[in-house]
Amino acid sequence: MAKEALLIVDMLNDFVREGAPLEVPETRKIIPAIKEEIGEARRAGRPVIYVCDAHAPDDKEFSRFGWPAHAVRNTEGAQVIEELKPQPGDIIVEKTSYSGFHNTRLGDVLKDLGVDSLRLTGCVTHICIMFIAFEAVLRDYDVTVPEDAVAALGREDHVAALRIMENVLGVKII
Ligand code: ZN
Numbered sequence: 685m686a687k688e689a690l691l692i693v694d695m696l697n698d699f700v701r702e703g704a705p706l707e708v709p710e711t712r713k714i715i716p717a718i719k720e721e722i723g724e725a726r727r728a729g730r731p732v733i734y735v736c737d738a739h740a741p742d743d744k745e746f747s748r749f750g751w752p753a754h755a756v757r758n759t760e761g762a763q764v765i766e767e768l769k770p771q772p773g774d775i776i777v778e779k780t781s782y783s784g785f786h787n788t789r790l791g792d793v794l795k796d797l798g799v800d801s802l803r804l805t806g807c808v809t810h811i812c813i814m815f816i817a818f819e820a821v822l823r824d825y826d827v828t829v830p831e832d833a834v835a836a837l838g839r840e841d842h843v844a845a846l847r848i849m850e851n852v853l854g855v856k857i858i
Pocket of ligand 1: 781
């Protein structure tokens with residue numbers, strides 16, 4: 685039987701709050717949809733996994749891609765927003781790049797849970813969400829993306845990323 689895990693990607697203060705260093709304003713609109721996803725997953729006993737940037741203060745991601753410093757490990761900015769706060773039993777996986785799997789424990793966590801499909805929510809649609817979708821599909825996971833539960837920096841990138849995930853990766857967009 686299929687076993688699905690819910691992933692909540694980078695719904696951190698430094699992406700979501702007004703005036704945050706890497707503010708993605710659209711993330712504030714997807715909070716209710718993610719809340720619902722979390723509620724459903726918890727009720728069904730499905731794993732809830734937060735995948736969160738946790739950068740070093742001088743992380744090479746900042747200089748290499750020109751992003752302002754964000755989500756520095758152990759700062760307030762790197763915390764999941766209050767509205768979607770993890771509960772006991774949820775899992776938090778730290779990452780240091782666009783990737784959910786590279787240099788993280790996500791692969792092991794999913795194997796231990798016996799999960800075979802992933803439901804991706806959070807931000808940014810055309811960056812970490814798409815990156816993780818590519819990685820997950822290469823690792824044979826079925827991937828679903830509820831489009832009202834992911835956010836991008838702009839509408840065009842959002843729509844393009846959903847189209848690419850659907851057409852190239854066979855991701856189920858719902
Ligand atoms: Zn980052």
